Amino acid sequence: MQRKTFLKAMIATAVLAAMPLATFAQDTIKIGEINHYKRLAAFAGPYKQGIELALEETNAAGGVLGKPLEFIFRDDQGEPGEAVKIAEELMTRDGAVMLTGTILSNVGLAISSFAGEKGYVYLASEPLADSLVWGAGNKYTFRLRSSTFMQAAMLAEAAAKTDAKRFATIAPNYAYGKDAVAAFKENLLKLKPDAEFVAEQWPALFKIDAGAEVQALERAKPDAIYNVTFGPDLAKFVRDGTDRGLFEGRNVYGLLSGEPEYLDPLGDEAPEGWTVTGFPWYDLEDGPAGEFVAAYQARYDDYPRLGSIVGYMTVQSIVAALEKAGSTETEAIREAFEGLPVASAMGDIVFRAIDNQSTMGAYVGTTALSDGKGVMVDWEYKDGANYLPSDEEVSKLRPAE
Numbered sequence: 001m002q003r004k005t006f007l008k009a010m011i012a013t014a015v016l017a018a019m020p021l022a023t024f025a026q027d028t029i030k031i032g033e034i035n036h037y038k039r040l041a042a043f044a045g046p047y048k049q050g051i052e053l054a055l056e057e058t059n060a061a062g063g064v065l066g067k068p069l070e071f072i073f074r075d076d077q078g079e080p081g082e083a084v085k086i087a088e089e090l091m092t093r094d095g096a097v098m099l100t101g102t103i104l105s106n107v108g109l110a111i112s113s114f115a116g117e118k119g120y121v122y123l124a125s126e127p128l129a130d131s132l133v134w135g136a137g138n139k140y141t142f143r144l145r146s147s148t149f150m151q152a153a154m155l156a157e158a159a160a161k162t163d164a165k166r167f168a169t170i171a172p173n174y175a176y177g178k179d180a181v182a183a184f185k186e187n188l189l190k191l192k193p194d195a196e197f198v199a200e201q202w203p204a205l206f207k208i209d210a211g212a213e214v215q216a217l218e219r220a221k222p223d224a225i226y227n228v229t230f231g232p233d234l235a236k237f238v239r240d241g242t243d244r245g246l247f248e249g250r251n252v253y254g255l256l257s258g259e260p261e262y263l264d265p266l267g268d269e270a271p272e273g274w275t276v277t278g279f280p281w282y283d284l285e286d287g288p289a290g291e292f293v294a295a296y297q298a299r300y301d302d303y304p305r306l307g308s309i310v311g312y313m314t315v316q317s318i319v320a321a322l323e324k325a326g327s328t329e330t331e332a333i334r335e336a337f338e339g340l341p342v343a344s345a346m347g348d349i350v351f352r353a354i355d356n357q358s359t360m361g362a363y364v365g366t367t368a369l370s371d372g373k374g375v376m377v378d379w380e381y382k383d384g385a386n387y388l389p390s391d392e393e394v395s396k397l398r399p400a401e
Helices: 002-018 041-060 080-092 105-118 148-160 175-191 210-219 231-243 260-269 287-300 306-325 330-337 391-397
Strands: 029-035 069-075 098-101 122-124 141-143 166-170 196-201 224-227 251-258 275-278 341-344 347-350 362-370 373-382
Touching: 029 041, 029 080, 041 069, 041 260, 041 287, 041 306, 069 080, 069 306, 080 098, 080 105, 098 105, 098 306, 105 122, 105 141, 105 175, 122 306, 148 175, 148 224, 148 251, 148 275, 148 362, 166 175, 166 210, 175 251, 196 210, 210 231, 231 260, 251 260, 251 362, 251 373, 260 275, 260 306, 260 373, 275 373, 287 306, 287 347, 306 330, 306 341
Parallel strands: 029 069, 029 098, 098 122, 122 141, 166 196, 166 224, 224 251, 251 275
Antiparallel strands: 275 362, 341 347, 362 373
16 A cells, blocks of 8 residues: 555656646736846836736735736846746746736747747737737737837828828838838828828937938928937937927927837927827826826826836736636637737727737827926827728738648
8 A cells, every 4th residue: 555655646746747837726826027127127117017006906806816916027138038038937937827028029029939839828018010910920929009000000190181292201220110111101101192202211229320310301301200219319319300490390200209208308308299109198087097097106106107007908908818718728818818808098908819919009199398398289099999900901911820
């Protein structure tokens, strides 16, 4: 009897050792969150605070599937290889049931490829690259934030309503900038076939020679300018363009330029009269967005950035998926995300089954100065569902699985 008992124990131990950590009964449901917390602290910090606020609210209400929800935060230093290594550790060593996170698109694409290969669910919360859900999409990767294409389409819609016909573009010379310009052109020409693009400027990312770029744009004599620069490049472009009168008498469309992350550092140099996508938190008082802003300010004694609400909605999306799945098994979570409706801080959204892209929208408005800093006025929330390609178009963009 003792020998039989010993053999049974040995067999049980061997079976347990071969099982993934995620299959063990756990006190919490763990989510692996990978981001660039040191390299992009100004962006990742508010995003993390949004996650933590949503976690506190979720767990105070009883958690999900009868257990507390826990995020394991890991820093990838903004390196794709490091992010993939961490993703493997989170899933096989730390007991995470799925992955989320990243801001930089190249890192998001690396995790997405890895997730598709390994069969891990990955919610890309902030990366904007269209290829995440189209050209390089896979059935395990879902994207929350409104994409480059969606936001460019919103600005193209605004541009098409003006008398401007001659357009110039300026964008950083890498994948995001190229995608953003291509999307704006495609959408504008559908709405305004007689539009003409008279100049394209492609400064190196964070190495812009603003004076030279402004001169080149001025020589082209455009009626309107489409700007995709951001961060320190945006500040230099705005300063030189203002000094040289580039923006006078011209419509300017700024992708992301109204987000507090990019608008606030400009201070009283913020441009006026630009049509931009952004996040006018200071005007959000009603509905789910207003409730989020009030809760965030009460919790942190600070105002939310765009990343803050994205982090908050990341948790909301994961909770909705887990509740629909009724399980923490990978395939159940993946299937739950397909066509998943979420009552989010920006209103109701859906993760489309055709391409795993959410219909999260964006705020579009006009920049102005108020109390010595830039704000968005005359803004409107645009439902992302209205700015996505049709199912027929997506089927041509997305690889067959």
